[in-house]
């Protein structure tokens with residue numbers, strides 16, 4: 369395994385990261401560097417630990433019982449597993465989007481402002497600041513024009529594509545630097561997938577994106593760097609063009625060409 | 630036998646199909662039979678009790694050594710008992726369920742608590758009654774009073790309220806909670822803004838169903854706070870009171886010379902009360918479900 373050229377600074381660096389669910393070890397010592405402003409794709413067969421690794425970066429693995437983690441995950445040069453790391457601050461800074469869009473069963477407006485309201489003192493909130501946050505978040509995910517007249521509508525009634533974009537939008541008022549996405553398009557149809565991929569490309573840069581995908585073509589289309597995982601380990605991590613055109617490891621080549629997985 | 634045509638019935642499928650229809654009929658009949666006892670009870674109560682069921686019966690006190698008059702003090706007493714016991718059991722039960730479902734992890738401590746709750750739910754009501762006498766009437770010196778009786782009823786209904794509330798909380802989709810986690814919501818913020826609003830209908834129905842149970846129980850109130858006969862209405866939780874269930878027991882077994890219609894009419898009122906509470910809970914549930922948000 370070889371890290372790709374270091375044009376930009378690292379945002380996430382893991383060292384000897386191990387994670388077990390009870391007695392079962394799912395990650396066996398992960399060393400990974402994720403660079404600022406890029407889209408990093410995580411690929412690999414089912415059960416290889418992609419989601420588990422992703423959930424280490426905002427520590428929501430810990431909401432499941434019986435999880436033990438060891439090793440380091442440095443984000444912005446701070447080990448997020450330090451005992452005095454504030455999980456709430458961590459989660460504001462490292463947002464996450466799930467496979468199935470999961471807007472809350474409240475209005476579009478309340479969804480987008482949900483996190484903002486949780487973390488902003490009521491003195492500093494008024495119609496104006498909320499209006500600003502709402503509009504800029506929806507504009508950033510290209511939903512403003514579609515939804516500006518439907519802000520009171522229940523978010524669970526939107527189309528899936530809009531729901532997924534909304535789930536991205538509600539992270540933005542918290543000013544995250546990293547956005548984690550776990551197969552964000554796997555419940556969407558091809559047109560919606562294309563729209564969300566395009567959105568991801570526009571978000572990359574200001575935001576650092578780590579995306580899990582099962583879809584090789586998608587990984588190739590959207591990611592700058594690609595990480596191939598197998599059985600809880602990283603096999604290969606290089607620039608996306610390189611890994612798809614000339615994989616170094618035979619297992620990577622076999623997987624990419626569909627010989628297993 | 631015609632083996633040549635595709636898709637024609639064979640002997641085996643014929644037998645299977647016959648068995649299928651027998652089983653289906655059997656299950657259907659058994660289910661239908663369940664309605665019979667309820668209908669029979671209602672018919673009996675209406676037949677014997679309806680003649681005595683007048684407005685005056687509902688609004689006057691028993692008279693002539695319980696052989697005449699009405700059941701007003703018993704109705705009032707039952708409302709007191711149910712109201713006070715609910716005011717105790719509902720908040721405690723709901724808060725405990727929130728803790729168990731949202732905060733406590735799965736370890737031996739919570740397993741013991743859960744086991745205790747399940748077993749407490751299975752304790753016979755007469756045992757609750759004895760416990761109530763020992764703990765509230767005697768040990769805490771609350772005397773035979775509405776308070777003692779309500780506390781006893783509260784202990785009895787608490788485990789079921791906890792169980793039904795936990796179920797309602799657990800039914801809130803995991804994805805809603807995940808949405809909160811990734812936005813940095815604290816547990817309480819998650820509960821306050823997402824879990825409770827989306828489970829309140831289930832919590833309420835569970836609580837309301839315990840109202841009807843508390844209204845119908847006799848043993849737990851008999852030794853702890855309900856009186857045979859009181860000429861006045863209770864003024865505070867330290868007074869004794871009459872209760873419909875207890876009154877029914879008294880009329881049917883303890884007093885000679887009661888006209889037959891009186892206990893039947895009392896029973897009709899009690900059953901009517903319980904059924905209307907249950908009906909309210911069903912209506913509430915379907916109303917809230919129609920506005921359910923996911």
Ligand SMILES: Nc1ncnc2c1ncn2[C@@H]1O[C@H](COP(=O)(O)OP(=O)(O)OP(=O)(O)O)[C@@H](O)[C@H]1O
Pocket residue numbers: 389394412413414415416417418419420421432582
């Ligand atoms: N909450 C959990 N409790 C116990 N074991 C788990 C849990 N989540 C995942 N695992 C196990 O950890 C391993 C890695 O799972 P993970 O979900 O991270 O894989 P994945 O690469 O995301 O798979 P998929 O492509 O199917 O989403 C698997 O063996 C899985 O069974």
Ligand SMILES: [Mg+2]
Pocket residue numbers: 418419420550580
């Ligand atoms: Mg996964």
